[in-house]
Amino acid sequence: NAGVTQTPKFRILKIGQSMTLQCTQDMNHNYMYWYRQDPGMGLKLIYYSVGAGITDKGEVPNGYNVSRSTTEDFPLRLELAAPSQTSVYFCASSYGTVLGELFFGEGSRLTVL
Amino acid sequence: QQPVQSPQAVILREGEDAVINCSSSKALYSVHWYRQKHGEAPVFLMILLKGGEQKGHEKISASFNEKKQQSSLYLTASQLSYSGTYFCGTLSGAGSYQLTFGKGTKLSVIP
Numbered sequence: 001n002a003g004v005t006q007t008p009k010f011r012i013l014k015i016g017q018s019m020t021l022q023c024t025q026d027m028n029h030n031y032m033y034w035y036r037q038d039p040g041m042g043l044k045l046i047y048y049s050v051g052a053g054i055t056d057k058g059e060v061p062n063g064y065n066v067s068r069s070t071t072e073d074f075p076l077r078l079e080l081a082a083p084s085q086t087s088v089y090f091c092a093s094s095y096g097t098v099l100g101e102l103f104f105g106e107g108s109r110l111t112v113l
Numbered sequence: 114q115q116p117v118q119s120p121q122a123v124i125l126r127e128g129e130d131a132v133i134n135c136s137s138s139k140a141l142y143s144v145h146w147y148r149q150k151h152g153e154a155p156v157f158l159m160i161l162l163k164g165g166e167q168k169g170h171e172k173i174s175a176s177f178n179e180k181k182q183q184s185s186l187y188l189t190a191s192q193l194s195y196s197g198t199y200f201c202g203t204l205s206g207a208g209s210y211q212l213t214f215g216k217g218t219k220l221s222v223i224p
Contacts, residue, residue, distance in 0.1 A: 035214075043214040059211065099207075
């Protein structure tokens with residue numbers, strides 16, 4: 001049982017480049033989330049989705065876009081990468097509402113130079 | 114608004130107890146606790162709902178003081194495996210989807 005799978009695990013980008021972080025879950029969870037984690041700052045919510053076709057902004061959405069065409073997939077798009085987007089990104093999912101347990105992927109470490 | 118955790122870091126010897134606190138300036142509906150080991154993803158410990166208390170793990174329990182908007186995580190007879198960074202996450206309402214995490218408390222258990 002894979003759970004939540006993120007790719008890539010590591011990536012280095014140049015300023016201005018774009019990329020997509022992939023997230024797939026095989027637990028049939030309706031709710032999915034993208035967080036970023038900076039050293040000593042905890043986890044900040046970027047975007048979330050309550051089901052296929054429905055997405056909404058979190059606390060720090062600027063510079064990112066998401067889509068949710070299927071229950072399983074929730075990719076995060078970075079447009080025009082900036083050094084401030086250097087971070088570790090975690091995708092998570094939950095069965096019911098956010099009141100349930102969040103299952104996290106292993107994270108994607110992104111460096112923008 | 115981000116909840117405040119204290120202490121920021123603590124070092125324990127095996128078998129000692131620890132308390133980690135989480136406080137918010139906003140009224141809370143629920144408090145969520147997660148543990149993250151270095152280089153790994155956060156792992157769920159437990160949720161405390163307004164009006165209730167829930168235990169998620171043996172020897173790790175928590176309380177939720179609704180009047181003070183505070184939660185405390187109690188680790189009893191600590192083991193080496195308890196080492197990691199503990200995060201509390203808070204929800205301000207039942208309909209909210211935005212779990213707001215604190216900055217974390219780094220716990221180190223030494224032999």
